[in-house]
Amino acid sequence: MLAAYKIRESGGHDRSMSFVAVKGGTVIASVRMTRVAAGAGRAMMLGPLAVRPAFKNLGIGRRLVAIALEAATKAGAPAVMLVGDEPYYGPLGFKRFPRGQIAMPRPVDLDRLLHHEIKPGAVARFVGEVCHADTARLPEQLPAMA
Ligand SMILES: CC(C)(COP(=O)(O)OP(=O)(O)OC[C@H]1O[C@@H](n2cnc3c(N)ncnc32)[C@H](O)[C@@H]1OP(=O)(O)O)[C@@H](O)C(=O)NCCC(=O)NCCS
Structure with missing residues (x-):
């Protein structure tokens, strides 16, 4: 199973940021966005396109x-990330993550992990294994240290 699908199956996509192109009543293209988390960072994951x-x-x-x-951007998302071809997404404003900064729940070609930062510093906080934001443990949910 593809890494991005593994994350998407853990929770739904965000309908308010997902779009279809329609021609003559038929859907001819679509893009979905899913809220994801990695470490203290939050982002939207774009795909499938x-x-x-x-x-x-x-x-x-x-x-x-x-x-x-x-x-x-309008919704206040800190960043957008995706697994995709840099030659296609580079000109659309995406850059490669530094190698080792993030990991996916399934093996991926690291050259295909791309990000588009919206809020300064958001990408630096996005560190570690990427998961669906609904399954992320927030600091306040961690057991209190006795
Ligand atoms: C990739 C995809 C979404 C592109 O959609 P599209 O509407 O055809 O693309 P656009 O018209 O916006 O852009 C076309 C340009 O991108 C280029 N391009 C398409 N796929 C590319 C890729 N994987 N790598 C580099 N360039 C690519 C085309 O050669 C074309 O270049 P040109 O403008 O110089 O002629 C579409 O081909 C598709 O659905 N592919 C299968 C699913 C997929 O790979 N999705 C992306 C992974 S999430």
Whole structure:
């Protein structure tokens, strides 16, 4: 199972930041965003991004990524991360995570772990294994030290 799917199955995606492109009543492309956590950091995970083959290379994928980033920014999300191709997402504002900063619940090609920082410092706090935000242990939920 893909690492990103493993995280997404732990909780739902965020409908307010997920979008579809519709033509003639048919969905031709979609993007989803899921709230994730790593260490003290929080972010939205973008994906899957999918465009029906007949509608590829028309700029729909790029547009959906831009719309999702705008929605994340408006909603006050600190950062957006994803597992994807740097040649595609780099020009859309994504950079590679430093190697070893984050890990996924399944093995991934580290060159495909990308981030787009919205709030300064958000990416530096995003450290360790990425999980669905709903399953993250917040500091106040940890057992009190006796
Ligand atoms: C990847 C995908 C979302 C792109 O959507 P799209 O609407 O066709 O893309 P756009 O029209 O916005 O951009 C097209 C450009 O991106 C390039 N591109 C597409 N996939 C690419 C990739 N994996 N790596 C680098 N460039 C890529 C195209 O060659 C094209 O380049 P050009 O503008 O120089 O001609 C779509 O091809 C798709 O659904 N693929 C299968 C699922 C997938 O791989 N999803 C991404 C992982 S989350």
